[in-house]
Amino acid sequence: xxxxxxxxxxxxxxxxxxxxxxxxxxxxxxxxxxxxxxxxxxxxxxxxxxxxxxxxxxxxxxxxxxxxxxxxxxxxxxxxxxxxxxxxxxxxxxxxxxxxxxxxxxxxxxxxxxxxxxxxxxxxxxxxxxxxxxxxxxxxxxxxxxxxxxxxxxxxxxxxxxxxxxxxxxxxx
Ligand SMILES: [Fe+2]
Numbered sequence: 001x002x003x004x005x006x007x008x009x010x011x012x013x014x015x016x017x018x019x020x021x022x023x024x025x026x027x028x029x030x031x032x033x034x035x036x037x038x039x040x041x042x043x044x045x046x047x048x049x050x051x052x053x054x055x056x057x058x059x060x061x062x063x064x065x066x067x068x069x070x071x072x073x074x075x076x077x078x079x080x081x082x083x084x085x086x087x088x089x090x091x092x093x094x095x096x097x098x099x100x101x102x103x104x105x106x107x108x109x110x111x112x113x114x115x116x117x118x119x120x121x122x123x124x125x126x127x128x129x130x131x132x133x134x135x136x137x138x139x140x141x142x143x144x145x146x147x148x149x150x151x152x153x154x155x156x157x158x159x160x161x162x163x164x165x166x167x168x169x170x171x172x173x
Contacts, residue, residue, distance in 0.1 A: 002045045006056045012130060017041030019126045022171040033090075040094035040123055043087070047076030047096075059137050074099050075108040094119050098127045101159040113161075121164040125151065129168055144172060 002013050020041045024034035048056060051073055055066045062070065078096030081087040087095075097120040100106035102113040106124075116124075132147035142150070148169060155165045 002043075002048055005048055005053060012134060013042050013045060015134070016044065016123070016126050016130045019130060019168070019171050020123055023122055023126070023167045026167060026170050036091050037094060037119060037123070039087075040091045040119075041126070043081060043091070044077060044095040044098045044123060044127065045073060046080055047073035047078075049080075050076045057137075071099070071107050090119075093117070094123045098124045100124065102161055103158040105159060118163060121160060122167060125160050125164045125168050126171075128154070129172065148172075 017038045018041075021034060021038045024037045029037070051070055055062070055069055058066065074096050078092050081092035081095060094117075097109075097111060097116060100109060100111040100116055100120065101124070102116060102121065104110045104112040111120075128151055129147055132150060133141045133144065135141045151160070151165060151168070154160055155162060
């Protein structure tokens with residue numbers, strides 16, 4: 001449902017899910033936690049259901065207001081998942097925190113290092129990677145090396161920690 005909302009993000013959630021599931025295996029997480037992480041991967045952009053398609057698929061530059069509306073999607077992801085008892089808690093947080101960054105530059109809650117768990121950060125960093133390797137209306141998908149270089153700079157700039165970056169590299173290289 002989510003991937004179909006925008007032709008540019010088709011398969012995005014599935015791709016993300018596969019990487020986080022691989023990381024769960026590398027971390028030696030138990031089956032239940034690994035599967036929950038996979039579900040969080042599938043549902044992380046659920047909140048995009050409330051963002052109008054004209055904005056999601058807009059080819060030109062977004063206005064400030066449109067950008068603000070897009071940036072509300074992880075808030076809605078969490079709001080929706082928190083209504084469902086089996087998703088409330090871990091799955092809702094892992095999914096809803098995927099745009100938060102350890103230096104508090106993320107959104108929607110501007111959470112920081114102390115409030116973000118390793119698995120929150122894992123979903124976040126994998127989301128960036130998966131987005132970079134996919135085609136977008138304004139650019140072709142990047143290669144693995146190029147994408148990892150960009151994320152390496154994000155780590156240097158304090159947006160992610162080395163811990164999740166190492167896990168990502170082990171999962172995709
Ligand atoms: Fe997102």
